[in-house]
Amino acid sequence: MADIVRPADVWADRDVPAETLLHHAEPEWEFRELVYGAGGSWDVVTPRLHIASHLDPLRQRLGPARAAFRTVAPSAAISAPGDHLAGAWEGAGRGQHVTVSPGFVAAAFERDMGAETVLKRHFAYQREPDTADTIIQHLLNCLSVDLLAGNPSGSVFLQTIVLAIVHHALRVPSTSVAVAPQPGGLSQRQLRIAMDLINEQLLGRPSLAEMAAALNVSTSYFCRAFRSSTGMSPHQYVIQQRVALARSLIETSTLSLSEVAQAAGFKDHSQMTATFRKALGMPPSHFRHSPRR
Template sequence: MKETWISERRMIQLPGLTIDRHISAPNELEFPGCKYHLLCILLSDHNQQKMTRIGEQESQKSQAKGDFWICPAKMSGIWSWNSTDESLTFVIDPLFLSRMAEEVGELNESKVELLSTVNAHDPQIEAIARLFQAEFDTGGLGGHLYAESLIQVLIVHLLRQYCAFSPKIKPDVGSMPNNRLQPVFDYIHSYLDRPLLLAELAEISGISQYYFCRLFKQSMGVAPYQYVLQQRMEKAKELLHQRKYAIAEIALLVGCADQSRFTRHFKKYVGVTPRMFLSKK
């Protein structure tokens, strides 16, 4: 089915989930359902919604900026609207949600039932959506690790608040032991020149992704994505000191896709641009 009502679209694709930011023209849509869970939050003002129906849930009110709906996998829906809207949709693989439920609270796959929801407002979901909106606006400045960390927070919140059976979150067990941390450090330092994924780091530590994030932060005082960014910038400082590489080359050597993105990261971390850093030496 060609989505002719979509006039502009950008996506961030992650393991088990896609974030889809799009602008949609007025339309009436009968949706037969799909194999993914959908969570869609409105980013723009002046919505003129005529009807939203998901399963047995129905609303004929316009949505406010920050309102969202949830359409569980295989559930049909009807949408009708008269406005041009900007939205952010999280397309969630049910297997990913089930795996997270098992990791977080030992919730059996058969118990993972996402609830249909229409015209709802949740400050935490809105805050996460705004952070992803900023990622789109900056060209993915935070990188995959940052995006994956945000998704961890979103999924746990959905499991707690929008599932028929809420998992019992297992308590943390203190910091991560050094014999699990050191291989992660070694791996990060060996591959600073390429994107790093949360699944890779968690697998090396021998801990689930959810608890890896929590225990890493308790051990290091920063989230994994923050630690990796710090190491990239420290490596960049070393390479700048050597004066053997152009700034564009250093950007690639520390895993930044382009010089502009590298400069923004470097200035935020060091306080000056790479060129200014060089001029002071």
């Protein structure tokens, strides 16, 4: 399901090649987990919103070569599109990076992304790590864990995590994010459109942005309104529908469990089994010859 690349790769922004441990690319955003070389420098202009987390302490300097190196604790950094970043580091370490297009931000929060809307921050170079560092680190690690497992949670889960990361990277007025959906959430017509789109894309990778665009609302509003209307997130609804489809096929067809998994949008039999155990408390095989209750 996930477009994952694990062979050694280089990240061209650095003068010392970085090994790519994990890479996942969507049209509007990209995730990389890297191992940096023992030392090097960077001098880049960021084309997208860039959120990064260093997982290990590093010695780092920011700016010109005359700047002093300082020991930097594991922490997060946020850069806006067009930012010029220069510096150097000493010591090997790991990092996780998400880059997000302006289009993703516009669809998610119904606003253009400019330098003034980004909550820029450097790594803990001349500051102590704080709560924002911890939150961003945990969210980036959620992406890493899910992708390393083969993305068992599906594309909607990844999109939801990226939305949360972007929310913590932007200076978003309360009127555009914190406003709750109207009582009742989506209208019946909107809910039907959303559910039809999910069912049409059930075997692939449902897109939150496409669903929101079909209703002419922002992605963040859509997620909140969908939960208000259904009592579950879009991701939970996708899982529910896949489980229901798979159970129906198990009970009514002669398809093997591996074939059922593929037909219901799961990556493989093992992913379907894990999802069934979590959702229904029993494996798919239980339903092969059991009457529906």
